[in-house]
Amino acid sequence: MSNPDRFHTIVTTVENKPGVLARVSGLFARRGFNIESLAVAPTDDERFSRITFTVDVESAPLEQVVKQLNKLINVVEIQELPPEECVSRELMLVTVAADAHHRRDLMELIDDWRAYVLAENTERIMLSFSARTARLDEFEECLRPFGIVELQRTGRVALPALD
Amino acid sequence: MSNNQQMCGGEALVKALERAGVEVMFGLPGGAILPVYDPIIDSSIRHILVRHEQGAGHMAEGYAHATGRPGVVMVTSGPAATNVVTPLCDAFLDSVPMVCITGQVPYAAIGTDAFQECDTTGITMAVTKHNFLVTEAQDIPRTIRAAFHIATTGRPGPVLVDIPKDIVDPVNPRSAMTWYEATDADMDLPGYHPITQGDPELIRAAAEMIRTAERPVLYVGGGILKSRAAEALLQLAEMVQIPVVTTLMARGAFPDSHDLCLGMPGMHGNFTAVTAMQKSDLLISLGARFDDRVTGKLDGFAPDAKIIHVDIDPAELGKVRRVDIGIQGDCRLVIEDLTTAMREIGGTDAQVDRGAWRSTISGWQEKFPLVYEQSELGERLKPQYVLEELRDNNPADTIVTSGVGQHQMYASQYWKFDYPYTWINSGGLGTMGFSIPAAIGAKVGKPDRRVWAVDGDGCFQMTAQELVTASVEDIPIKVALLNNSYLGMVRQWQEMFYDERFSEVYLSEQTPDYVKWSEAMGCVGIRVESPEEVAPAITKANEINDRPVVVEFRTDPRENVFPMVPAGKSNSELVVDPSQQGLEP
Ligand SMILES: Cc1ncc(C[n+]2csc(CCOP(=O)(O)OP(=O)(O)O)c2C)c(N)n1
Ligand SMILES: [Mg+2]
Numbered sequence: 001m002s003n004p005d006r007f008h009t010i011v012t013t014v015e016n017k018p019g020v021l022a023r024v025s026g027l028f029a030r031r032g033f034n035i036e037s038l039a040v041a042p043t044d045d046e047r048f049s050r051i052t053f054t055v056d057v058e059s060a061p062l063e064q065v066v067k068q069l070n071k072l073i074n075v076v077e078i079q080e081l082p083p084e085e086c087v088s089r090e091l092m093l094v095t096v097a098a099d100a101h102h103r104r105d106l107m108e109l110i111d112d113w114r115a116y117v118l119a120e121n122t123e124r125i126m127l128s129f130s131a132r133t134a135r136l137d138e139f140e141e142c143l144r145p146f147g148i149v150e151l152q153r154t155g156r157v158a159l160p161a162l163d
Numbered sequence: 164m165s166n167n168q169q170m171c172g173g174e175a176l177v178k179a180l181e182r183a184g185v186e187v188m189f190g191l192p193g194g195a196i197l198p199v200y201d202p203i204i205d206s207s208i209r210h211i212l213v214r215h216e217q218g219a220g221h222m223a224e225g226y227a228h229a230t231g232r233p234g235v236v237m238v239t240s241g242p243a244a245t246n247v248v249t250p251l252c253d254a255f256l257d258s259v260p261m262v263c264i265t266g267q268v269p270y271a272a273i274g275t276d277a278f279q280e281c282d283t284t285g286i287t288m289a290v291t292k293h294n295f296l297v298t299e300a301q302d303i304p305r306t307i308r309a310a311f312h313i314a315t316t317g318r319p320g321p322v323l324v325d326i327p328k329d330i331v332d333p334v335n336p337r338s339a340m341t342w343y344e345a346t347d348a349d350m351d352l353p354g355y356h357p358i359t360q361g362d363p364e365l366i367r368a369a370a371e372m373i374r375t376a377e378r379p380v381l382y383v384g385g386g387i388l389k390s391r392a393a394e395a396l397l398q399l400a401e402m403v404q405i406p407v408v409t410t411l412m413a414r415g416a417f418p419d420s421h422d423l424c425l426g427m428p429g430m431h432g433n434f435t436a437v438t439a440m441q442k443s444d445l446l447i448s449l450g451a452r453f454d455d456r457v458t459g460k461l462d463g464f465a466p467d468a469k470i471i472h473v474d475i476d477p478a479e480l481g482k483v484r485r486v487d488i489g490i491q492g493d494c495r496l497v498i499e500d501l502t503t504a505m506r507e508i509g510g511t512d513a514q515v516d517r518g519a520w521r522s523t524i525s526g527w528q529e530k531f532p533l534v535y536e537q538s539e540l541g542e543r544l545k546p547q548y549v550l551e552e553l554r555d556n557n558p559a560d561t562i563v564t565s566g567v568g569q570h571q572m573y574a575s576q577y578w579k580f581d582y583p584y585t586w587i588n589s590g591g592l593g594t595m596g597f598s599i600p601a602a603i604g605a606k607v608g609k610p611d612r613r614v615w616a617v618d619g620d621g622c623f624q625m626t627a628q629e630l631v632t633a634s635v636e637d638i639p640i641k642v643a644l645l646n647n648s649y650l651g652m653v654r655q656w657q658e659m660f661y662d663e664r665f666s667e668v669y670l671s672e673q674t675p676d677y678v679k680w681s682e683a684m685g686c687v688g689i690r691v692e693s694p695e696e697v698a699p700a701i702t703k704a705n706e707i708n709d710r711p712v713v714v715e716f717r718t719d720p721r722e723n724v725f726p727m728v729p730a731g732k733s734n735s736e737l738v739v740d741p742s743q744q745g746l747e748p
Contacts, residue, residue, distance in 0.1 A: 067478035076354040
């Protein structure tokens with residue numbers, strides 16, 4: 001992810017109906033827009049869900065993406081958030097190898113990065129870490145030498161920045 | 164029908180269609196939709212039984228084009244649903260209002276690969292404006308209302324409603340429902356709010372840009388017809404005295420016989436329409452979408468032109484070509500407001516002098532009219548001549564539908580369209596086989612009008628079976644079959660761009676026998692081989708009104724459509740008729 005400004009976040013509020021995610025992802029596929037990351041979750045109003053995308057604005061004309069999304073009948077609202085105007089976070093769950101040999105180094109790293117230990121046994125530690133996407137990438141690199149056993153990221157979510 | 168009456172979902176569906184104003188629908192029954200066909204027997208809706216579901220779809224389109232009312236299709240699940248995919252896509256690309264009801268396997272069986280199950284909403288997602296899978300009988304009235312609302316408002320388009328069998332089948336308790344007259348509030352469409360009124364500030368800015376343009380062109384598309392704006396357009400054009408080009412989808416939206424009309428632009432547009440756009444300093448695009456068949460190679464298109472673009476669909480504004488002023492709104496409303504704004508800044512008198520532009524244009528018109536070489540005695544008929552004779556031997560309000568290919572281009576070029584809603588064709592998808600079913604739909608919608616389907620031999624063989632429908636249902640359309648024994652348009656490309664290496668384009672000169680085939684389908688069949696037979700055959704066809712007529716014109720297989728902008732080339736590289744090549748504009 002060389003140039004972070006390339007990635008804009010689009011927060012859509014959609015009707016909570018079957019098939020809506022298929023409509024949205026189908027639209028992206030059909031129009032040749034690449035989705036960098038995608039997060040879907042219910043909102044506080046059960047009629048609606050929120051789909052948060054990150055799209056590479058160098059690969060797709062953002063205005064067309066938004067206008068085409070808007071044409072979907074089930075899309076109720078669209079918020080377009082350039083990187084400088086939003087606070088975004090992504091969550092990572094990761095299980096790392098942690099034998100007696102390397103355990104101390106790993107624990108130090110976890111402390112430095114303010115990650116959380118969710119579970120552990122004699123061979124492995126499971127962590128959670130939430131931050132900006134770029135920080136997740138960096139942390140992942142730091143963990144790699146220890147041996148990443150399993151890793152999952154959620155895709156980013158975002159809210160407009162406070163002024 | 165009083166609210167709160169207990170009924171079955173099937174009855175409710177038919178009732179809801181009646182309440183939506185449906186007078187006619189096109190369809191064919193089968194297992195999953197059977198329970199809905201029972202209440203149709205007692206309904207006021209005329210059902211036209213087609214021979215193939217694709218025919219039903221194109222009939223609905225023809226009906227919608229001709230009347231402005233949504234076309235309605237009803238078919239069963241599985242193969243029937245897949246058979247309507249082509250017309251749905253056709254209607255989607257040409258913004259035709261259409262509601263398609265498909266049967267579906269019972270709700271509980273969905274996802275089990277049940278007999279004749281297919282994922283209809285999944286398959287049609289990309290070719291409809293919207294689709295619904297109805298899961299409860301109680302939702303039927305509100306879904307039908309929403310379907311018609313979506314199909315007919317904003318940018319019109321096809322909407323599909325998939326109905327599982329259990330919710331319409333009286334033997335199934337899940338079909339029980341309490342009738343209600345659905346209102347707008349019942350539709351529950353929180354994400355759908357089409358904007359129709361244009362922004363007044365942008366309209367004022369557009370008026371000023373138009374006033375001072377030296378070489379403006381009104382570039383009008385199918386949106387004029389969809390928004391019923393032909394009258395408003397005429398007023399605007401006459402007030403500002405700006406020439407008009409009418410795209411393939413807008414033929415008839417502005418009268419061809421009007422002094423300001425330049426005719427069709429695009430790949431097979433006439434020299435003046437294409438060149439006026441190329442040289443223009445302002446294109447005023449009204450309900451058109453800068454299709455590649457109009458623009459040619461995009462970066463060579465109208466290089467000096469500023470763009471005012473009016474469209475009901477904001478996604479069209481700037482999609483293809485950067486706009487200087489983009490106005491979202493209904494074409495008719497925006498044109499009316501624009502006309503008012505033009506009047507406020509001085510109307511006709513305030514326009515800059517465009518004498519030079521006008522004389523340049525009329526110079527082109529004189530030098531580069533549409534031409535073709537008339538056949539010599541004993542030679543094959545020219546398709547253009549057939550079109551001229553058809554035009555001259557029919558009233559101006561005749562509805563003309565067409566298939567896709569050379570015959571379509573000849574029809575669009577040589578017919579004189581002076582009334583809106585007289586030209587019906589498949590523009591965006593270019594669907595071979597469109598003309599006959601579309602003509603049937605148009606004739607059903609406008610029974611008092613003469614309807615001619617201009618067809619090619621390739622196209623005819625794709626949907627001719629609907630002539631059986633026309634005979635049996637007493638829908639006396641007329642078909643002008645331009646039989647050149649070839650997939651002519653493809654042949655033309657192979658001749659021009661593939662070194663005359665003809666690959667799989669020859670159909671046959673002997674087979675089928677179109678006269679016999681037509682007669683077998685209950686039509687009158689007439690064969691025409693020489694120029695002097697053309698007019699009498701047309702007259703004869705026009706005298707027959709108790710059944711469909713097919714006139715097979717045996718035309719010259721080597722004839723090509725000119726002018727032509729070769730695919731991928733700029734419009735400045737328009738190739739004119741061989742007889743005009745070398746002339747200096
Ligand atoms: C369903 C479909 N298949 C293929 C094509 C490609 N195509 C465009 S024009 C054409 C030839 C049409 O032949 P015919 O109906 O005889 O018309 P002609 O060009 O000879 O007038 C073909 C094959 C198409 N447009 N639609
Ligand atoms: Mg042919």
